[in-house]
Amino acid sequence: MPISQTLTKFVGAVATGLATLTIAGQALALSCLPGSAQSSFNQYDEAPENYYIFQGRFEALEPLPLNNIVPRPTVNFRFSGRGIGPAGLEQRQSFIVPVTPKCAGPWCGSYPDEQRIIVFMKFENGRYSFEPGACPGASLPATTANRHALQDCFSGNCVDPNAPPVPPAPPSPPSTPSPESCGKEILSDFLGRRVNRLPAFVRQSPLVRIIRPGQPVTLDLNPNRLNIDLNSRNRIIDLRCG
Numbered sequence: 337m338p339i340s341q342t343l344t345k346f347v348g349a350v351a352t353g354l355a356t357l358t359i360a361g362q363a364l365a366l367s368c369l370p371g372s373a374q375s376s377f378n379q380y381d382e383a384p385e386n387y388y389i390f391q392g393r394f395e396a397l398e399p400l401p402l403n404n405i406v407p408r409p410t411v412n413f414r415f416s417g418r419g420i421g422p423a424g425l426e427q428r429q430s431f432i433v434p435v436t437p438k439c440a441g442p443w444c445g446s447y448p449d450e451q452r453i454i455v456f457m458k459f460e461n462g463r464y465s466f467e468p469g470a471c472p473g474a475s476l477p478a479t480t481a482n483r484h485a486l487q488d489c490f491s492g493n494c495v496d497p498n499a500p501p502v503p504p505a506p507p508s509p510p511s512t513p514s515p516e517s518c519g520k521e522i523l524s525d526f527l528g529r530r531v532n533r534l535p536a537f538v539r540q541s542p543l544v545r546i547i548r549p550g551q552p553v554t555l556d557l558n559p560n561r562l563n564i565d566l567n568s569r570n571r572i573i574d575l576r577c578g
Contacts, residue, residue: 368470368471368472369471369498370472370498371471371472371473371476371498372485372496372497372498373454373476373481373482373485373486373489374485374489374494374495374496374497374499375473375496375498375499376456376472376473376474376476377389377485377486377489377494378489378494378496379473380456381489381530381532381533382529385458385459385460386458386459386460387456387457387458387459388419388456388457388459388464389419389420389421389454389455389456389457389486390415390417390418390419390420390429390454390455390457391417391418391419391420391425391452391453391454391455391478391483392415392416392417392418392452392453392455393415393416393417393450393451393452393453394413394414394415394433394435394447394448394449394450394466395413395414395415395416395450396411396412396413396447397411397412397413397414397432398411398412400447406439406442406444407439407444408436408437408438408439408444408445408447409436410434410435410436411434411435411436411447412432412433412434412435413432413433413434413435413447413448413466414430414431414432414433415429415430415431415432415433415457415464415466416428416429416430417429417452420454420483420486420487421487421490422487422490422491423487424483424487425483431464433457433464433465433466434463434465434466435447435448435465435466435467435468436465436466436467437467437468437469438467438468438469438470439470440469440470440471443470444470445467445468445469445470445474446468447468448466448468448475451478452478453475453476453477453478454475454476454477454478454482454483454486455474455475455476456473456474456475489532490532491532492531492532492534492536492539494532506522517559517560517577518543518559518560518561518562518563518576518577518578519562520562520575520576520577523538523562523575524575526572526575527572527573527574527575528571528572528573529571529572530569530570530571530572531546531564531566531570531571531572532570534564534572541562543558543560543561543562544561544562544564545561545562545563545564546564546566547563547564547565547566548566548570549566549567549568557578558578559577559578560577561577561578562575562576562577563575563576563577563578
């Protein structure tokens with residue numbers, strides 16, 4: 337079970353209040369959407385901040401606060417583990433990470449224990465931080481299946497098993513040439529998003545050319561060909577025919 341799914345309770349002054357809150361907490365936990373490696377990857381991939389994936393363990397560097405403190409204060413931990421990238425596990429690292437559990441009302445995420453987990457850490461101003469939430473997502477069990485699913489996500493194969501069925505792909509545009517027949521208007525909503533969010537049939541089309549920074553391209557012009565320009569973070573910055 338993801339560490340962020342372990343919800344803590346705001347302890348009341350009397351035992352009856354505690355029992356009432358426990359029942360309410362169970363109901364709130366059930367209201368969270370089912371978590372998966374793919375849904376977590378997609379959630380943090382769409383975030384405006386930069387997130388990196390790690391597998392390892394946390395060790396608290398200071399006493400943990402009582403569970404009845406809301407909001408949760410930041411506590412410094414030492415993280416020891418390895419990054420997860422497209423090729424799998426990367427070089428081992430050890431660094432200090434401020435951990436700030438996020439709360440939804442009186443219900444909060446938990447501080448990590450010493451179990452090995454997969455986590456999504458934010459990288460900002462030259463340092464990492466970890467923010468476990470009340471619902472699953474910020475951390476996952478450190479299983480081989482989850483790690484392989486995340487590696488697949490880097491290559492664009494990131495279909496959430498809990499997501500509703502994807503509607504059929506629209507029919508291919510007509511092949512009759514026209515000044516703007518490459519279909520870029522249909523994909524305009526993907527500007528600013530990562531290229532792996534495009535449907536696979538678009539990315540794999542012989543009439544689609546994905547251009548990364550510094551990549552050499554041929555100078556031939558084809559009005560039916562869609563050129564997709566990316567930035568260094570694999571986000572789409574321009575769609576053009578030619």
